[in-house]
Amino acid sequence: MQKWFSLSEIKRLIGSLYSLMGLRKKADREAWQSRPRKAIGGGLEYHIFSLPQEIQHAMKIKTSNEKIQALESKPAGRLGSVEGAKLQIKEKAEKTVNKNLRLEGMLKADCLDDLAKRRMNAKLEIIKLWEEFEKSSTEGKTASQYLFCCAYNHGQIEVADSVKDVISTISQSSLMMWIKQARNEGIVRLAGKYGNRKKTGVFYANQQLNDFIVAMFKQYPHCCAKQVWRGICANMQRFEIESAPSLRTVARFMDDWKRDNMAEYELMKNPDKYRGKLMPAFGNASQGIDRYLQLWETDSTPTDVMLKDGRHTIIGVIDVASRRPKVFISKTSNSVAVGLLMRRAIIDWGVPDCVKTDNGTDYVSRHITELFKSLEIEQSLCPPFTPQAKPHIERFFGTFTREFLELVPGYIGHSVPDRVDIEQRKSFAERITRGKEKDVDALPELTAVELQRQCDEWIENVYLKTPHSGLNGKAPIDFIADWINSGKPVHRITDPMSIQALDYLLAEVPGNKGIRNITKNGIRVDTFNFIAPELAVHIGAQVRVKYDPFNAGYINVYWLDGEVLCVAQCPEITGVSRAELAQVATAKSKQLQSEQRKKHKSVMRSMKPKNVGKEILQHYKDMPGRYIGPENVIEYNSPALQQAADQVGAIEAMSEPLTVDEINASAHKVTPEQEKLMAEIIDLEERKKANAEREKEEKKARAARYEEMLAANFEGISEDDDKWRRYWETSAEGRTHIRMKNFDAEPWPIINAR
Template sequence: MKLWLTAAEIAELSLPGLPATKRNVNAFAEVSGWNRRDGLWRPRKGVGGGLEYHLDLLPPDARRAYVARLMPDAVPEAVAEAADAEPAATHMRDDAAEARDARLAILAAAERIYTSAKLPRENADLLTVADYTAGRLALPPWVRAKVPTLTLRSLKRWRAAARDGRTAALAVDRGAARRGLGVLDTAEDGQVRVYALALIARQPHLSADHVREMLRTRFGDTLTVIRSGGEVKTVPLPPIRTVQDALRRWKDTEKVALTAITNPDAYKSRFKLAGNNTASNVTRLNEVWQIDASPMDALCVDGRHSVYLAIDVWSRRVVVYVSKTPRAEAVGLLLRRAILAWGVPETVKTDNGSDFTAKASQRLLASLGIEHTLSPAFTPEDKPFVERVVGTFQRDLGPLLPGFIGHSVADRKVIEARRAFSARLGDQDNAKAFCVELTGMDLQGYCDAWAENRYQHRPHAGLRDRPGLRIHTPYGAASAYTGSIRRIGDVRALDLLLAPVAGKDGVRTVGKQGITIERSFYHAPQVMPDTQVFVRMDPADMGRAYLFALDGGEYLGEALCPEILGIDPAEAVALAKAARKALIDERTAEVRREAKAIKPRDFADTILGRVPPAASKVVAFPRPSDAHSTPQLTAAGDVFAEPKAAPTVLQAADAALQAEIEADLGGSAPATNVQPLRRVDTPQFRFRRALDLRERLGRGEVIETADALWLGGYEAGPEFKSQNALYADFGEAAL
């Protein structure tokens, strides 16, 4: 199998998820960052040049498709589809999905051995383990890369999980537990991260090497971290690559806070709040629902309506919702009625109608954790249960209602003839001619009564063969179910998910003035600027919006429009500015304190002043040197030379007195040829004196007050500390 592919070769393969032209493949590679993954790309050898990409760079779907073309399927198609259909598979990372598929491939190989060898299951599993360990199983290399070893116990555990429909348990995401818990993020109770951010805030141009040296000076060569379970461990200071990755990540996540500290003008210009006024395989209840819509075969006084029906495939219960026109909002309201009555389904199946594929419907299902499957176009037989119940509903309830217009063209012709006859008699009231009396609300009441009082209590042919079921009705099937049902505790949360979104997709970016919705500014001071948010409008008050993270999984706060709410714009802006300032101050308080403690000279003193440990105990002897001078140097030095004093002419009396003093001095000095080498105290002499005084005090002797005062002042000074360090390293040789 070829592992290195050019862009042209990738395009010719037409793999899923990848472009089919060389130019677009190159563009996809640039956007995906393939060229930044060292070791997985290389220059192409041969005429023309270009690049070659390793198979590991391809997306998982494309990689699996490529491997499947060159070797038989390791995982049976039905098994793979069932695994991908599990709700947990939608949030699974690619590497975890590959680990799951590798275990499913081993299970498939074990099943083939059991079937072909016709051995007891235990013996067949032992043979599978032995063959896998010896490398005799015909499995792709990626399977063995994901599962290096195999034991009998693991094989049995995997089979039990697959049999129970829990193939997601076979996925192994080794990085999930460590994500966001790196050494630099958590070391020293988070102080390493705070200090690093403070360094960046104080001097944004520091390199990762500089930051690492500062961290070493502050915290040492080891860091203390708390592992899971409360275990305290000491780990080495991470290498420079780890520091680089952490700095790159922090500069992105803390961009606004760092800008507020390092560049107030840029923060004011870019981020600060501005002041504008602004069925057979279905085994449990709620496993699969099918939904469809149909025009109602009856007229209402406010026009013709559509009905949406949802049926639970396992119990055959039905919920009906009446809507003026087919739309995504009607899908949401139908789901609300069904969820409140039955609980939350696992899967909802619909056709490809625009109301079902709309972003609002897709977003609602995703937010509720419901898998959405679409039937192929023009294949109503792919969702037979809801198609059948729509027909039953129209035939059973429609003729009973006032305003019934028939199920077919022939029925409508009869009614139209009655309408024409009415007109000939001079009765122009079409509503009276068609017996139209119901409103949409009246029609909803009749639909609810039909579903609750008639349909769910009538025997259903599809439930007659249900084992253990005594009452073969939808109500009896639902009542006999003993499994658990997922229910939403807070109905208000469900109602908020049904609220309309801002614009088409609901995505907005918080700016200086908040967010813009329909040309109005909504203040959002509790959200940092330059943050993308998902916006839902309050149905009861269009001046209020609710902000969420892009995936909808985190509530960020609300945004208010003073103009719509009738609030004084100036007061609203002032309050918003104060709230934004409080948010920035809270986010940057700890970093500001650390930044203030860092002096401008700390960077140079720390980085340049570090002495290698091996060299710190070595004293260099002075090297011989010769004085170097030039006429120009001599002339330049004369500028700073002391002027020569003019000779002094003494008076006769003064000259006699000077001669007498010199004679006395010359006569009293002892004749000796010894000249003192040091005429003043040196640091070594002063340090020796301090040692002697300290030794006398240690023996209990009493020293003079002047000596004690001198000793205390000397030991507090920098000279004693430096001499003491030399004495500790070299002993008497230092003196």
């Protein structure tokens, strides 16, 4: 039996059911199973079982007819066997097709909507009632069907109201058709073929139109149907269409596309929301993490609470195995603030095996990386723009915001819509009068210290005691208690000297990564000179310094390889205590995704929706307009205008010619146009002078930037700074600067003058 057919062979077998072009579009749209055709001409051939049932049915009937014709061409002596073969082939084909249709109908019946199911069930109930009626009838089949339909229409047959509501009357022809459809095509055929024209419109037949709308969604996610329709009207020749679809058709297709491609549209409109709502999350980020202090996750987020000293940032850390969190309230987030949070967590909990952070500058700074390296803690960096790589701290921040921060005085909302909702809680009159009278409720009530205390209390008394789904319903405090009470080891820092050493590791470094030169005046840090007897024999050497975490008058001095040199002090400020400082900088972005992005870029390149505004304008400019001919002008006049004209004429007649002196004097007057030109010349000279001064200052700034890098021996500079340095050294300005500097450094020759 032949199983693979080309489109030409299928067209020959099914006749006029589909055109060759219609078959090709249907094969592409429904993704029929295909393979390359080995015969001459190439192309594709399709497996018969991947074709729709109606096409299979038509092909089998055609094949049966061809077989019958072949049998009929044989000698007349075999006429009886031919006739028998005809019947056998027809019956076999019809039984096979009807069986497949019934099986397909049973599968499709479960996918029907409510209205279609009601129609199908009502017709099935009527067929069942007819079969019972036929058994008790003494008339022939045709007469019985007629009597049954009359009895049903006059309400003489008891039937459920649900059936009568759907089908109030029936005819004999309808009853016969339903019975035949149920027997040959399955029960799903009784539901009717409503909606078979879906996805057959112009946007599905013309791929360019489809791609144009997808490109518009990508470039302008919130575009309306009228804008898209005007873009189509401006590009009809490009899309090879004679007339544009109606505005309603465009709007209907846009709504259908958004509904059928909800995830793709959300990715175009809001990638962050797509990642949170629609991106698959089938895995388990805590799989394999079963030990206390095995893995920590840390991140930063705005507090969403307005404090007396402004808005602050929350830096958080969570132990993945126990879900134990700790937060630190800081004005901003930098490496110093992250280090202080690590200090609190290490002293209170213990030393972790690994800490997972993002790629923000506050987490990958030398200060933090050296801290982890000194404590032999592994630092795991998440890929850029992937907050889902550290889901536990992200989920804690969500819970922390919803269950705690929203109840804190001064909560301003997590987003602009949240803030608007908070403002809408007051009536319009209250919002208007708030500008005249100070709103006491809107003033911040808490300081950063007070908020820190409340956060710590909520974590210790609420969060740790609440059952957690990630711990199979166990509370975090119970997990910690079970771990500690079982005698399992916990690496802690309890010795006072070790805690003091930890504080020195966490000490902040000055600018330029703490690298300084020892001069004859000592070490210069923050406009102060720090001195020590040990520095006297190392003048000119480079060292790295750190602030003393407890006294602002001292600094710790190290060699560049980390070896301790000494402790230097500033006599002017010795003994002044140094307060804890914290600064924060959060960095969150996103990654883009995937095959959808590549497809969108391809469509964008081909459709170029950025130019649709110009195309629409040009399309309307090219449209033929209504010609306006010359006007039939009638001179307008009034008594007042006539009187004024007479006065003007009299004045002109009375005016005398100018004398020669007056003419010569007027010739030397400067016209307004000449004054304007002179002002422009003066302004141009002033701008040239200002540009020259600015260029001079910029050259000085570039030279100072290079000298600052040179002073650090180009160590620790970023990749961008290194690229700029190499480019500047090869430029004319840089070569001149270096040549002049070397010239100044060379000793002047001694000239003996007599």
